[in-house]
Amino acid sequence: MILSLVKADFLKIKRKGMWLLCLIGPFGVVALQMVNYGVRKDYLFDQMDDRWLYYILNINTFTPLAIVLGIVILTSFMASIEDETNAWKQLVALPVSKRAVYLSKFTVVSCIVFLSSVLLFLFMLGYGLTLGLGADIPYLRIIEYSFLPFFAALPVLGLQLWVASVSKNQAIPVTLGAVGVILAYSAPLLPDWVIWKWPALSNDWDHSYINALLGIGFGLVLYVLGMIDFKRRDVK
Amino acid sequence: MEYIVETKHLTKSFGKEKAVSNLEMKIPKGEIYGFLGPNGAGKTTTIRMLLGLMRPTSGSVQLFGKDMKNNRIEILKNVGSLVENPSYYPHLTAKENLEASRKILNVPKKRIDEVLQQVRLHGVANKKVKGYSLGMKQRLGIAAAMLHQPELLILDEPTNGLDPSGIIEMRQLIQSLPKEYGMTVLISSHLLSEIDQMATRVGVVSKGKMIFQDSIETMRKFAQASIQVKVNDNEAAWRSLLANGQKADLGEESVTLQAEDDEQVAASIRYLVQQGFSIYRVQEEKRSLENIFLEMTKEEQAG
Missing domain, CATH: 3.30.70.2470 (Protein-tyrosine phosphatase receptor IA-2 ectodomain)
Structure with a gap:
């Protein structure tokens, strides 16, 4: 049942520009560094001995922003496709459980954001190679900074999807999302428990995997809470 | 008698207001049941509860003799519905819209062409629904409701927005369903003339209460x-x-x-x-x- 729902959801996002968004996100993040390194490459090379690490950290200043913004747009899009003609009622009147409907939406958004992470990995590695940052390519670190922000952002995904799918007015999740993007941007100023800080992969323990694990754990909690609330509500 | 739909003391309140109160609906197999009532009488709320979209405040809904509360998915496999305004995905074509439901219902692909033929939309099947007229959207909704050849078809105001010839076509289609496929049909309307021409049984609801429920002949006897x-x-x-x-x-x-x-x-x-x-x-x-x-x-x- 869940597989056919996911397939149907992928059909519904056709022609909505969501795949384009999936491409633009990671491309934009790397493109900003193209400008940065294009203008002042020599200066940036002098900043740190490990040129690869410095490059990756530069990329990572914008990844959390892009990921949070992407999640806000995608979740709100997913909900608005059903909201537009109140297709929720038609969808829920089909022989499917409401839990599966919610899980399917969550899966589709996760898939798109995950694909963005794959693209980010490719773009980051590709542009890095053209810069001549050194022969010793830190693959593991590139993987870390491509995929861990995605897992660390799962609580944001859970929260945004919850608010988007139960709000009649998409202005509510978008407003919340805008606040989230600002918080993600001010990550260094925030305490570790703020979920919008997690995609930046910085914490007091200096282990980025902690953010990813926290993200998966707390993301799961928010997902379950959202699903229970979605199931409990009457469909108008 | 075998009832396809049976509700017992069905009640739904929104805050203090009772939208539906103690409603007892009984629909025997193979009937076309006209569900009549003025606007705001509680027809749509009742239909939403029949489909499990809303939870009753109290009372129960039984479809095919099974309780809705515990057998929702199993019941809905045999129910097709069109509730209020038709729902569709405007950026998709009629075919893609039906395909989205077909994937979930798991019926053969050829059903899409069959139902499009039945509601006479096969000529515009590959056009985006965005550009359809209200009547065409309504027909698409009916096509989606019939996709899996349900035993019970629930249509909420199905002739809304249709032109006179569309209404006649729709009436003929609905009347043929019990004979040809053994379907039971529930149609709601606020227009008596419409129900009078199609229905074999009538239920009249007002202010959330069922005030009359019998065969259409019995209702006509009042017309002395x-x-x-x-x-x-x-x-x-x-x-x-x-x-x-x-x-x-x-x-x-x-x-x-x-x-x-x-x-x-x-x-x-x-x-x-x-x-x-x-x-x-x-x-x-x-x-x-x-x-x-x-x-x-x-x-x-x-x-």
Whole structure:
């Protein structure tokens, strides 16, 4: 049942520009560094001995922003496709459980954001190679900074999807999302428990995997809470 | 009797207001059930509860003899529905819209062409639904409801937005369903004339309460003719009829006889003539179903 729902959801996002968004996100993040390194490459090379690490950290200043913004747009899009003609009622009147409907939406958004992470990995590695940052390519670190922000952002995904799918007015999740993007941007100023800080992969323990694990754990909690609330509500 | 739909003490409140109260709906197999009521009487709320979209505040819904609460998915496999305004994905074509439901219902692909043919949308199947007229969207909704050949079809105001020829087509389609596929159909409407032409059973709801539920023939029996008599002095004629022990009502311009057969009418007229009244007109007036419907819902509102 869940597989056919996911397939149907992928059909519904056709022609909505969501795949384009999936491409633009990671491309934009790397493109900003193209400008940065294009203008002042020599200066940036002098900043740190490990040129690869410095490059990756530069990329990572914008990844959390892009990921949070992407999640806000995608979740709100997913909900608005059903909201537009109140297709929720038609969808829920089909022989499917409401839990599966919610899980399917969550899966589709996760898939798109995950694909963005794959693209980010490719773009980051590709542009890095053209810069001549050194022969010793830190693959593991590139993987870390491509995929861990995605897992660390799962609580944001859970929260945004919850608010988007139960709000009649998409202005509510978008407003919340805008606040989230600002918080993600001010990550260094925030305490570790703020979920919008997690995609930046910085914490007091200096282990980025902690953010990813926290993200998966707390993301799961928010997902379950959202699903229970979605199931409990009457469909108008 | 085998009931496809049976609700018991079905109640739904929004805050303090009861949208549906103690509703007992019974739909036997193979019937076309007309669900009638003025706007805001609770028809759509009831239908939403039948489909499990809303949870009843109290009472139960049984479809195919199974309780909705515990068998929702199993029940919905055999139910097709169109609730209120048609829902669709405007950026997709009619085919893609149906495909989105087909994937979930798991029926063969050829059903899409079949239902599009049935609602006569096959010519525009590859156009985006965005550009459809309201009537076309409505037909697409009906096509989606019939995709999996359900045993029970629930249509909420299905002729909304259709042009006259579309309404006739839709009526013929709906009437053919019980005969050809053994379907049971529930149609809601606020127009009695529409239900009158299609339904075999009627349920009338007003202010959330079922005020009438029986076959359409029984409802038509209420439509007995009455005899109106116009005389030179209506009030005096009415009084003398009553004094003589004959039932009559005083209208604004005439006296209405509550006669059960022709002989009684003759007797009343003869009596009036003997009393010296000038009789201008004696005419028969049939009460239309429309009037009965209005009276039923009015009584409910007054009470």
